[in-house]
Amino acid sequence: MTLKFYHAEPVAxxxxxxxxxxxxxxxxESVYIDLHKFEQHQPWFVAINPEGQVPVLDHDxxxxxxxxxxxxxxxxxxxDAPALRPADPAGKARMRYWNKFVDxxxxxxxxxxxxxxxxSVIARSVDSNEFETLMERIPLKDQRDKWRNARxxxxxxxxxxxxxxxxxxxxxxxxxxxxxxxxAGESFTLADANFFxxxxxxxxxxxxxxxNDERCPHLLDWAERMRARPGVKAALEMPDHTNPAxxxxxxxxx
Amino acid sequence: MTLKFYHAEPVAxxxxxxxxxxxxxxxxESVYIDLHKFEQHQPWFVAINPEGQVPVLDHDxxxxxxxxxxxxxxxxxxxDAPALRPADPAGKARMRYWNKFVDxxxxxxxxxxxxxxxxSVIARSVDSNEFETLMERIPLKDQRDKWRNARxxxxxxxxxxxxxxxxxxxxxxxxxxxxxxxxAGESFTLADANFFxxxxxxxxxxxxxxxNDERCPHLLDWAERMRARPGVKAALEMPDHTNPAxxxxxxxxx
Numbered sequence: 001m002t003l004k005f006y007h008a009e010p011v012a013x014x015x016x017x018x019x020x021x022x023x024x025x026x027x028x029e030s031v032y033i034d035l036h037k038f039e040q041h042q043p044w045f046v047a048i049n050p051e052g053q054v055p056v057l058d059h060d061x062x063x064x065x066x067x068x069x070x071x072x073x074x075x076x077x078x079x080d081a082p083a084l085r086p087a088d089p090a091g092k093a094r095m096r097y098w099n100k101f102v103d104x105x106x107x108x109x110x111x112x113x114x115x116x117x118x119x120s121v122i123a124r125s126v127d128s129n130e131f132e133t134l135m136e137r138i139p140l141k142d143q144r145d146k147w148r149n150a151r152x153x154x155x156x157x158x159x160x161x162x163x164x165x166x167x168x169x170x171x172x173x174x175x176x177x178x179x180x181x182x183x184a185g186e187s188f189t190l191a192d193a194n195f196f197x198x199x200x201x202x203x204x205x206x207x208x209x210x211x212n213d214e215r216c217p218h219l220l221d222w223a224e225r226m227r228a229r230p231g232v233k234a235a236l237e238m239p240d241h242t243n244p245a246x247x248x249x250x251x252x253x254x
Numbered sequence: 255m256t257l258k259f260y261h262a263e264p265v266a267x268x269x270x271x272x273x274x275x276x277x278x279x280x281x282x283e284s285v286y287i288d289l290h291k292f293e294q295h296q297p298w299f300v301a302i303n304p305e306g307q308v309p310v311l312d313h314d315x316x317x318x319x320x321x322x323x324x325x326x327x328x329x330x331x332x333x334d335a336p337a338l339r340p341a342d343p344a345g346k347a348r349m350r351y352w353n354k355f356v357d358x359x360x361x362x363x364x365x366x367x368x369x370x371x372x373x374s375v376i377a378r379s380v381d382s383n384e385f386e387t388l389m390e391r392i393p394l395k396d397q398r399d400k401w402r403n404a405r406x407x408x409x410x411x412x413x414x415x416x417x418x419x420x421x422x423x424x425x426x427x428x429x430x431x432x433x434x435x436x437x438a439g440e441s442f443t444l445a446d447a448n449f450f451x452x453x454x455x456x457x458x459x460x461x462x463x464x465x466n467d468e469r470c471p472h473l474l475d476w477a478e479r480m481r482a483r484p485g486v487k488a489a490l491e492m493p494d495h496t497n498p499a500x501x502x503x504x505x506x507x508x
């Protein structure tokens with residue numbers, strides 16, 4: 001049995017499945033993909049994932065993409081490893097409700113701020129001809145649009161709308177964590193890994209006006225409990241090759 | 255055991271879970287919610303689903319919302335009924351890949367055209383004061399924005415961008431159906447119910463320049479095979495109270 005995981009830095013989607021792999025204590029071969037060098041758009045990688053995106057799971061030749069799908073796949077394929085999905089149908093439904101919420105109402109909005117602060121610097125660091133060559137290699141139109149937007153700069157209106165979505169999401173999560181210790185109830189699930197990777201881990205740093213003790217004490221407490229989990233800790237300790245000058249998104253900024 | 259399903263007309267999200275219920279041959283109590291009368295925003299309904307949206311499943315008091323979540327719940331809660339989800343982990347992952355694609359890249363874009371053609375007429379039929387009262391009752395900000403947009407009219411730019419998404423989705427589905435008879439492989443799954451309800455059933459009528467024999471013969475053949483399934487047929491035969499003058503979205507337009 002071989003389990004191979006192609007991923008970038010331990011943040012956002014790459015972190016989300018690294019947490020699942022580490023929490024399930026699965027052995028896997030880590031293949032680092034350098035987003036700073038646009039490796040995810042190289043022909044060898046696009047041959048593995050035609051969408052040209054990280055992360056990707058390769059389980060004995062079965063290729064699985066999109067982290068919500070990858071993480072459920074790990075639950076289905078490794079039933080003897082520690083379960084990160086509730087056993088009862090109602091618990092599974094609560095977990096999936098939150099996964100869907102994070103996928104559709106959180107991820108892209110935090111991501112826009114991340115791209116604005118970090119990826120736009122990368123996008124602007126290449127000259128126009130080289131940029132067009134890079135664009136031609138990106139398989140998904142939505143991703144091409146995102147890169148062009150990052151290069152030209154997101155508008156204040158786009159960024160404000162994204163901030164409003166983050167604000168609403170934090171309020172919703174805070175209300176849930178007042179009632180239950182984890183998003184889907186009494187136990188840690190894939191929904192916690194999802195919200196942590198896309199928002200919870202960086203909200204205090206990226207949006208200090210939202211992610212603070214007044215507005216979301218339960219969320220910040222939950223984030224500490226997340227960081228204390230051995231699996232989450234191991235995932236966060238995976239190599240981070242981010243250019244330190246660009247580390248506004250993954251943290252440790254000066 | 256009681257299974258209650260609150261739903262509107264057999265199209266889009268309501269149809270998607272009606273197909274699952276009927277294909278699984280489950281007995282359920284149907285509760286019709288009249289969207290023309292904004293019943294989904296009434297206090298009695300918001301007490302059941304705080305998001306004020308149809309459909310909703312009530313299984314012995316367990317409330318499940320969002321059709322992708324509802325349909326997986328039915329698989330988990332009724333393992334002895336006909337399975338609409340592959341048994342193997344790789345098959346489940348393929349099904350979830352397509353579900354995610356339809357949820358994130360199809361549903362809202364076809365829906366915008368549906369709202370533009372139908373819901374905007376409803377939204378404009380109420381006077382300004384009444385409209386504001388209705389708006390105050392809608393729990394989700396995104397839904398309030400959608401209603402305001404429907405009343406003021408979507409822009410040509412918004413509609414063109416939505417059409418481009420539908421075009422890309424149809425090309426992607428057509429390419430898959432050239433390779434396999436159903437979206438996730440050799441068998442009908444929840445992914446087929448999803449794409450059919452949000453796009454496949456109405457693409458030829460709503461977007462004749464896209465949904466035609468030249469551009470997507472395999473998709474149109476698949477849509478016929480869908481309609482021939484007894485469960486899909488039974489779901490499509492559920493009552494349709496749409497004002498006939500507004501029936502551009504659900505069909506039978508004059």
